[in-house]
Amino acid sequence: MHMDKHQDVIAACRFCFMCRHLDPVGNVTFQESDTPRGRALILDTIRMKNESLRNRDFIATIYRSALSGANRYHCVSHYDEVGLVLAARKDIVEAGLAPENVKALTETLSRATFTVKGKGTTLYYGDHLELYPGCKIVSGGDPGKALEVLGFGDDSQKVFDRFRSAVVASKCTTLIVAEPSAYDFLKDKFDGIEVVHCSEHLLSGKWKAKPARKAFYLESDFLKNYDGNPAAPRELLARYGYTLTLFGTNNEESYSVGEGAVVFDELNPGLCEKLCRRVYDLAGNLKTALFITPSRYVKATLTKYNPQIRVMTLEEAVAQRKEQ
Amino acid sequence: MIPPNNYLYEMVRSELSWAVGDDHVQTGDADKLGHSIDYYWVPEVWHDRGQKLPPPDFVVYPASAKEVSEILKIANTHKIPVIPWGGGSGSQGGALPIYGGIVMDMKRMNKVLNIDPASMTATAETGINTQHLEWAIEKAGFSTMHFPASIACATLGGFIANRGTGVLSTKYGKIEDMVMTLEVVTPSGEIINTLPVPRHASGPDLTQLFLGSEGTLGVVTKATIKIHPIPESRKFHAFLFKTMHEAMIAGSKIMTSRLRPCVIRLYDEPETAKLIKRVLGIDKKGAYLVFGFDGPAQIVDLELEQACAICREKDHEDLGTEMGQAWWDHRYKFFYPPYMFHLPQAFGTLDTVATFANIEKVYWAMKNVVHENFPQAAFIGHFSHWYEWGCMLYARFIIEAPPKDPHEAVALYNKIWDMAIRAAIKEGGVINEHHGVGLKLGRIMKELYGPAFKVLEDIKKTLDPNNIMNPGKMGFPSKGI
Ligand SMILES: Cc1cc2nc3c(=O)[nH]c(=O)nc-3n(C[C@H](O)[C@H](O)[C@H](O)COP(=O)(O)OP(=O)(O)OC[C@H]3O[C@@H](n4cnc5c(N)ncnc54)[C@H](O)[C@@H]3O)c2cc1C
Ligand code: SF4
Numbered sequence: 001m002h003m004d005k006h007q008d009v010i011a012a013c014r015f016c017f018m019c020r021h022l023d024p025v026g027n028v029t030f031q032e033s034d035t036p037r038g039r040a041l042i043l044d045t046i047r048m049k050n051e052s053l054r055n056r057d058f059i060a061t062i063y064r065s066a067l068s069g070a071n072r073y074h075c076v077s078h079y080d081e082v083g084l085v086l087a088a089r090k091d092i093v094e095a096g097l098a099p100e101n102v103k104a105l106t107e108t109l110s111r112a113t114f115t116v117k118g119k120g121t122t123l124y125y126g127d128h129l130e131l132y133p134g135c136k137i138v139s140g141g142d143p144g145k146a147l148e149v150l151g152f153g154d155d156s157q158k159v160f161d162r163f164r165s166a167v168v169a170s171k172c173t174t175l176i177v178a179e180p181s182a183y184d185f186l187k188d189k190f191d192g193i194e195v196v197h198c199s200e201h202l203l204s205g206k207w208k209a210k211p212a213r214k215a216f217y218l219e220s221d222f223l224k225n226y227d228g229n230p231a232a233p234r235e236l237l238a239r240y241g242y243t244l245t246l247f248g249t250n251n252e253e254s255y256s257v258g259e260g261a262v263v264f265d266e267l268n269p270g271l272c273e274k275l276c277r278r279v280y281d282l283a284g285n286l287k288t289a290l291f292i293t294p295s296r297y298v299k300a301t302l303t304k305y306n307p308q309i310r311v312m313t314l315e316e317a318v319a320q321r322k323e324q
Numbered sequence: 325m326i327p328p329n330n331y332l333y334e335m336v337r338s339e340l341s342w343a344v345g346d347d348h349v350q351t352g353d354a355d356k357l358g359h360s361i362d363y364y365w366v367p368e369v370w371h372d373r374g375q376k377l378p379p380p381d382f383v384v385y386p387a388s389a390k391e392v393s394e395i396l397k398i399a400n401t402h403k404i405p406v407i408p409w410g411g412g413s414g415s416q417g418g419a420l421p422i423y424g425g426i427v428m429d430m431k432r433m434n435k436v437l438n439i440d441p442a443s444m445t446a447t448a449e450t451g452i453n454t455q456h457l458e459w460a461i462e463k464a465g466f467s468t469m470h471f472p473a474s475i476a477c478a479t480l481g482g483f484i485a486n487r488g489t490g491v492l493s494t495k496y497g498k499i500e501d502m503v504m505t506l507e508v509v510t511p512s513g514e515i516i517n518t519l520p521v522p523r524h525a526s527g528p529d530l531t532q533l534f535l536g537s538e539g540t541l542g543v544v545t546k547a548t549i550k551i552h553p554i555p556e557s558r559k560f561h562a563f564l565f566k567t568m569h570e571a572m573i574a575g576s577k578i579m580t581s582r583l584r585p586c587v588i589r590l591y592d593e594p595e596t597a598k599l600i601k602r603v604l605g606i607d608k609k610g611a612y613l614v615f616g617f618d619g620p621a622q623i624v625d626l627e628l629e630q631a632c633a634i635c636r637e638k639d640h641e642d643l644g645t646e647m648g649q650a651w652w653d654h655r656y657k658f659f660y661p662p663y664m665f666h667l668p669q670a671f672g673t674l675d676t677v678a679t680f681a682n683i684e685k686v687y688w689a690m691k692n693v694v695h696e697n698f699p700q701a702a703f704i705g706h707f708s709h710w711y712e713w714g715c716m717l718y719a720r721f722i723i724e725a726p727p728k729d730p731h732e733a734v735a736l737y738n739k740i741w742d743m744a745i746r747a748a749i750k751e752g753g754v755i756n757e758h759h760g761v762g763l764k765l766g767r768i769m770k771e772l773y774g775p776a777f778k779v780l781e782d783i784k785k786t787l788d789p790n791n792i793m794n795p796g797k798m799g800f801p802s803k804g805i
Contacts, residue, residue, distance in 0.1 A: 011661075011666070011667075012661035012662065012666075013661075014371075015361070015363070015368050015666065015667070016660070016661055016664075017363065017411060017412070017413045017474065017476070017477030017478075018476055018477060018656075018659060018660050019476065020411065020453075020476065020477055021453045021455045021456060021476040021477070022476075030385055030429060030431035030432050030434075030451075031350065031354075031355045031358065031383075031429075032355060032358025032359050032383075032412060032429070033352075033354035033355045033357065033358045035358070037358070038354065038355075038357070038358040041357050041358060041361065041371070042354055042357060044371070045357065045371075048374050049374070055353055055354075057352035057353045057354045058353065058354055060352075060354075061352075061354040075660060076656075076657050076660040076663075077660055077661060077662060077663075079661065249456070249459035249460050249462070249463045250459045
């Protein structure tokens with residue numbers, strides 16, 4: 001089983017309570033099973049009794065995880081509980097036990113194809129080509145990250161191969177990626193092609209000082225907890241006049257409403273709405289507060305459950321100020 | 325335990341769902357598993373050895389005192405056990421559903437209801453995670469000053485139920501010193517409030533009755549606690565003494581001279597050699613003593629200097645502020661894997677409190693009894709929470725390779741507890757200072773209290789005639805198996 005490679009994590013997390021306060025799902029369902037300890041206990045039970053893998057409640061719990069990196073980041077020993085859950089999802093899929101909604105989603109995701117348009121030596125993967133003059137754009141669906149987190153490794157690889165073919169055919173040697181989940185997925189996947197986050201690229205451009213504007217910066221789970229917490233997004237926003245305020249009560253929790261699970265809202269809409277509500281509740285006055293997130297997933301999800309909230313993606317925040 | 329194929333199961337489930345909503349009554353295997361194991365070593369080893377753990381019949385998540393009341397009324401009607409559950413981080417098996425029944429998980433009741441800067445108090449629902457509570461209070465510019473190692477795991481209600489404590493207890497008190505007033509739902513479902521202030525002469529203090537009652541006398545649903553300004557300065561200093569005894573003399577003199585450290589901690593020689601080396605990287609022989617002061621900067625400097633002067637009276641090595649600060653910075657690290665003891669090891673915290681006159685006798689009595697009777701067990705300890713009159717001994721026994729058979733392993737574990745605790749009680753020790761009694765130590769309660777235990781038993785019988793509240797815990801009667 002794939003889980004077997006993560007025995008150390010099972011052994012560490014199954015009786016440990018030390019990061020439960022950061023589990024986004026546990027913080028809204030309050031269920032013991034929705035914490036790293038709860039999931040490790042389930043997977044330990046499966047380790048001891050393989051037939052427990054068939055337990056529908058266990059499977060549902062494993063697919064309910066928001067795969068947040070906040071817990072691993074907090075853990076002094078950085079045990080990779082998310083890695084364990086991803087391995088368990090692979091085991092579930094390979095045993096033919098994936099839930100129906102997961103299978104249906106997989107079919108859609110597997111159909112992704114990619115096209116390249118425009119002229120330039122640099123390739124951009126995102127929604128705001130106007131910010132990247134002289135760049136080509138590659139578009140299509142998710143490049144394989146979503147399938148990977150759902151436990152469909154082979155399908156993920158197939159989609160990625162199509163993405164790679166498109167990138168290689170573009171003859172570009174730099175790929176700028178906007179969505180943090182895609183950036184996290186792609187940054188180590190290519191040989192001979194440099195993958196950069198859009199904020200790094202935009203930071204190298206020219207800018208004009210802008211009047212100050214206050215905003216809450218909603219950290220990306222991927223950028224903060226998986227990708228070394230680059231300073232570029234915050235520096236970029238500061239350059240464009242945004243004064244960023246800490247959101248919520250602390251800087252450890254992930255308020256990225258399931259971003260780590262990439263298709264969390266598609267899979268668990270009721271739960272995702274609860275994650276959003278936690279953000280709305282902490283925000284105070286939604287009508288006056290401005291949120292900036294590096295992730296269009298986060299923006300789309302937060303606005304879906306309460307259209308009153310004012311959220312911009314990082315690129316939109318920059319684009320808006322460039323126009324002023 | 326109601327068999328799920330008995331239609332009574334569905335009757336009770338319907339009633340509970342009516343009270344709290346379908347989504348808040350869980351009967352799935354995943355959540356039942358999570359609620360079958362707390363931080364007590366026995367269920368951990370039981371699980372590890374593939375044994376079946378007693379699961380709850382239902383896990384119910386109330387959102388208000390009224391819903392708690394409804395649940396208790398249902399439980400009384402059907403005479404089903406109700407086990408309040410906070411974070412499940414209790415080490416005494418207090419939250420385990422040993423007879424099945426309803427686990428009442430309190431975490432949905434997690435709101436900070438009021439912060440009163442004039443009186444420096446805050447009111448919160450008791451299911452709130454204590455780290456979340458601290459963050460909310462800090463955002464308002466204050467602190468609870470309640471910093472237990474399980475701040476991120478446990479709930480306010482759990483601490484109240486167990487008379488828990490945080491690192492800064494020496495200055496800011498244990499939870500029973502922090503609480504102003506409580507809202508409690510009694511076993512019959514009545515919602516009551518204790519008097520609004522803790523200092524009064526209007527009869528015995530009901531707040532204190534519920535503090536430490538471990539869910540056996542009712543469910544605590546709301547608490548008002550003291551909050552504090554963020555101190556201008558907080559400083560630490562560490563010393564190494566040749567022996568634990570010399571360090572104890574210094575530590576007790578700091579306390580009896582009525583200096584007001586926020587924390588003192590003294591590690592015996594084996595724990596200094598093992599844990600202080602492993603976690604802080606201080607590789608030295610002797611007993612490590614650390615203390616800290618906080619408050620206005622000038623006062624902190626003055627008190628710290630006086631405490632250091634007391635330590636310098638004895639043969640010592642001055643480890644300075646840096647090695648004291650390192651301890652504070654890493655104070656929670658001791659509790660994360662792999663630093664914390666873990667299976668396959670067997671380990672138990674022989675938490676005992678006594679006066680300065682008795683505390684070293686308690687230490688040696690426990691250590692000798694463990695060494696003499698259980699040569700396979702190591703014994704280490706530190707003195708954790710210090711008061712004007714004495715301190716707490718956080719002693720631990722550790723067995724590297726306990727028996728494989730779970731019954732044998734638990735029997736050995738219990739025997740060590742039985743002998744060590746009785747040795748401690750003989751020397752004036754009280755079991756225990758902040759972990760509570762739970763399932764683990766219930767059998768000792770009559771011995772510890774003597775005839776006074778009948779008073780507690782009578783209170784229990786009066787408040788909970790059907791014995792629905794957490795039966796079999798704290799030395800109160802079980803439901804029978
Ligand atoms: C890593 C670690 C470190 C720890 N460090 C400390 C420490 O520094 N200081 C300390 O004091 N303890 C410590 N503990 C022990 C534990 O955190 C405390 O005993 C805490 O009080 C338990 O709270 P909980 O919310 O997890 O309660 P649970 O374990 O869920 O329950 C404990 C008891 O309280 C009852 N209960 C819970 N909520 C309520 C309520 N609202 N009303 C009535 N009864 C209720 C339960 O029925 C049970 O009897 C530590 C534990 C761990 C895992
Ligand atoms: S990730 Fe670390 S802190 Fe969290 S449960 Fe696992 S071991 Fe404990």
